[in-house]
Amino acid sequence: MDTHHIATLLPPLWGHVVGYLHLVVQLLKEDPSLVMTIVQHNFMVDQMKKELSACEYDSSRLRIIGVGRKEFVASDPPTLQLIRGWSDVVPILARGSPWPKPHTIVYDFTVGGHVFKPTKKLIPNTKSLIWFCMNAAPLHTILSEFDSAAIIDQILADEVLRAGRTRKQIELEFFQCMNGKDKLIGEIVSTLGCPDIFDYERLSWAAGPPGPLNRPLLVSGHLLAKGADGYITNSSASVEPVAVPFLRRVYNSRGQTLFAVGQQTHERYFQKGAAFREPITNKTIVKFLDDAYARLGKNSVMYISFGSLFFPTANPKHVEAFVETLIASDFPFIFALPRLGNNMKGGLSKAFIERINATRKGLICAFWLEQRPILQHEATGWFLTHGGINSITEAVLLGIPMLMWPNGTDQPVNAIYFSSGPHPIAIELLQVRTGAQLLGPSLRFGESVKITGTIEDAITEFQTVFRDIRGPKGERLRANTHRVAASMRAGRKTDALVDVRRLAQFGRPLEDMARL
Numbered sequence: 001m002d003t004h005h006i007a008t009l010l011p012p013l014w015g016h017v018v019g020y021l022h023l024v025v026q027l028l029k030e031d032p033s034l035v036m037t038i039v040q041h042n043f044m045v046d047q048m049k050k051e052l053s054a055c056e057y058d059s060s061r062l063r064i065i066g067v068g069r070k071e072f073v074a075s076d077p078p079t080l081q082l083i084r085g086w087s088d089v090v091p092i093l094a095r096g097s098p099w100p101k102p103h104t105i106v107y108d109f110t111v112g113g114h115v116f117k118p119t120k121k122l123i124p125n126t127k128s129l130i131w132f133c134m135n136a137a138p139l140h141t142i143l144s145e146f147d148s149a150a151i152i153d154q155i156l157a158d159e160v161l162r163a164g165r166t167r168k169q170i171e172l173e174f175f176q177c178m179n180g181k182d183k184l185i186g187e188i189v190s191t192l193g194c195p196d197i198f199d200y201e202r203l204s205w206a207a208g209p210p211g212p213l214n215r216p217l218l219v220s221g222h223l224l225a226k227g228a229d230g231y232i233t234n235s236s237a238s239v240e241p242v243a244v245p246f247l248r249r250v251y252n253s254r255g256q257t258l259f260a261v262g263q264q265t266h267e268r269y270f271q272k273g274a275a276f277r278e279p280i281t282n283k284t285i286v287k288f289l290d291d292a293y294a295r296l297g298k299n300s301v302m303y304i305s306f307g308s309l310f311f312p313t314a315n316p317k318h319v320e321a322f323v324e325t326l327i328a329s330d331f332p333f334i335f336a337l338p339r340l341g342n343n344m345k346g347g348l349s350k351a352f353i354e355r356i357n358a359t360r361k362g363l364i365c366a367f368w369l370e371q372r373p374i375l376q377h378e379a380t381g382w383f384l385t386h387g388g389i390n391s392i393t394e395a396v397l398l399g400i401p402m403l404m405w406p407n408g409t410d411q412p413v414n415a416i417y418f419s420s421g422p423h424p425i426a427i428e429l430l431q432v433r434t435g436a437q438l439l440g441p442s443l444r445f446g447e448s449v450k451i452t453g454t455i456e457d458a459i460t461e462f463q464t465v466f467r468d469i470r471g472p473k474g475e476r477l478r479a480n481t482h483r484v485a486a487s488m489r490a491g492r493k494t495d496a497l498v499d500v501r502r503l504a505q506f507g508r509p510l511e512d513m514a515r516l
Contacts, residue, residue: 004034004508007093007102008131009086011111012041012078014308015388016133018051019234019264023500025057026267031504035061035099039089041082042066054266054278065089079111079216086115094122104507106131106232109143113223114216120227127507128228129259130221134389136235136243136260137192137417138410141202143231144250146180148222155182168215175218176210178202184437193242194416200438201451202416206312206386206407209435214408230257232503234264234389238491239484240417259503262496263393263488266372270397270492272485278373285334288363289379292332299381299478302326302403303374304335306386310407311338314434316347318458322384322432323356323364325462331470332379333362336369375400381478382469387411387426392418396485401477402426403465420444423480427465431458 006027010017017040024036040048045066052059067085068078093102104127107116116128132139148171155161155170162170173182179189179199189199230251237244237260244260251258268276280286292301306312312319326333337348353364371391374380375398385391387406392414395402404415404426415428433439433453441447468474 002033003100004031004505005037005099005102006034006104006106006507007037008039008106009082009108009112009115010038010040010044010131011108012044012082013110014044014047015390016108016110016131017044017048018390019133019393020131021048021051022055022264022266023232023261024062025052025055026261026264026500027504028057028061030501032058034504035063037063037065037093037099037102039065039067039082039086041068041078041085042070043068043072043078082111083114087118090115090119090122102126102507103509104129107224107228108133109221109224110217111220112228113220116224116227127230128224129257129503129506130224130228130231132221132231132233134234134410135414135417136233136240136247136258137194138413139231139233140192140243140247140250141178141413142218142409143221143225144247148174148218149226151180171219172210172212172215175215176203176205186440188443191413191416192246193240193421194413195420195444197416198440198443200440201442201444202412203438204406204408204412204415204433205435205438206306206314206405206432207310208314210408228256230259230506232259232261234261234393236260236262236488236491236496236499238487238495239263257506259499259506260496261500261503262492263389263396265390265393265397269372269394270489272489277376278370280370280373280377282367282369284363285365285369285374288332288334289374289377293377293379296332296379298378300332301377301379302331302333302382302384303371303380303400304333304384305369305371305391306338306405306407307388307391308338310386310388310411311347312405312407312432312434313347315432315453317455318432319347320352321455321459322462323362325459325466327356327359327361329463329466330361331466334369334374335362335364336371337364337366372398387414387418389414393488396425396481396488399478399482399485401469401474401481403469404428405432416444418484423483425477425481425484427469427477429458429461429465431461 028034045064068081101123106129108131152170152174170182177184184200186198188196190196248258356362356364372394375394383395383400384403387404406412406415418426419428430451433451439451439453442449442451
């Protein structure tokens with residue numbers, strides 16, 4: 001049987017990696033003639049191998065090539081090391097030994113644009129796909145809806161519109177607005193499958209306006225969108241019945257292909273009622289959850305995590321108010337702080353953390369926590385999340401409804417989508433927004449709901465939300481979560497599986513296909 005080779009470039013961002021690993025497991029199972037190469041930064045490789053160690057797959061058909069230094073060096077960012085390392089690996093891939101030259105190369109949207117053309121010169125006959133580790137609706141908003149290069153060129157060409165700015169300055173402002181303009185103007189915008197909103201409602205800026213680091217990531221994505229043969233999204237028509245069919249038509253008209261491969265996490269989570277349990281290794285966490293279950297019963301604890309990288313550093317006082325309101329409401333919680341470089345406190349002071357932990361009503365954890373096992377515990381009933389698709393997937397499959405405090409990129413769109421419609425599974429927190437540009441009336445909830453961003457209004461919102469989720473509204477959200485989980489599981493066996501199988505064959509030479 002002729003071997004088909006897919007090579008992939010992934011960034012050192014765990015949220016962009018973990019879903020792809022489980023997609024790889026699916027692909028290798030669906031096509032026994034497929035081999036896969038992943039190029040990644042060295043400091044992420046061990047974590048990838050640990051995640052894969054719990055999966056069943058033919059490891060002889062997957063190789064992970066690590067590049068760059070294992071230690072973090074601020075003067076030499078990991079992404080730049082990764083791009084240099086990819087340039088060293090491409091000639092090896094092009095030689096086609098021991099595996100054939102890749103027929104398809106998958107580029108993560110945040111890094112691939114910077115190496116796409118040089119790679120195409122060295123391996124000219126490969127197909128190219130964009131890995132967009134998010135839902136389909138944000139894919140359209142972030143990469144497909146606007147021709148960024150044409151709009152930015154138009155601004156640059158007009159002295160009045162340019163207003164003395166450089167291209168980089170214009171790009172920075174354009175990409176942080178996500179409305180096809182370089183400023184927010186309070187206009188009504190549409191997002192696939194979501195209610196219409198004001199343009200500032202599609203943003204959050206919990207860590208402040210997107211900074212210089214975001215610009216090259218989105219520039220990369222838009223460069224790829226110009227030349228790639230298609231997109232891979234972590235969604236399916238079963239979960240996004242509006243966005244996925246719409247994007248299939250749009251990309252087909254552009255000569256591109258959409259692969260909606262479904263939400264991705266460990267395959268055992270897709271087995272309804274499965275007895276699979278991952279252990280919680282930290283004894284303090286186990287005792288806290290067991291004690292809460294004994295005292296308050298099932299679904300009594302809130303798990304809080306903004307992911308491994310995000311934190312609302314622009315408004316830490318809102319975070320403190322959220323925690324204080326939980327304490328006053330006798331609502332037990334576990335708060336996993338992010339890995340912001342060597343700073344595990346995010347925007348919280350050591351004194352604040354110690355004072356809260358001394359109450360024994362909640363735990364703020366300045367150490368790594370295993371999210372999936374905590375969500376599996378009978379005591380855990382709610383999840384405050386930034387709204388990344390990996391966290392959403394894990395929560396939904398475990399029947400955990402959410403509160404959403406989005407930061408940026410896809411997260412505000414996810415918060416709108418999953419808190420809207422006839423069967424919402426989340427509540428989006430509104431009074432946690434920062435920056436004058438993001439405040440004002442809400443089109444979704446009527447102009448009587450005004451987003452002020454003040455601590456006082458945030459506390460009032462927190463109190464209302466905590467009361468509501470412990471009553472009938474909370475039970476409706478929980479029931480809806482099980483409904484969406486059923487859709488995810490159904491999609492994995494139907495339309496998403498069709499796309500996984502198509503992806504496994506994509507780019508294979510026609511003569512190989514004829515022999516299958």
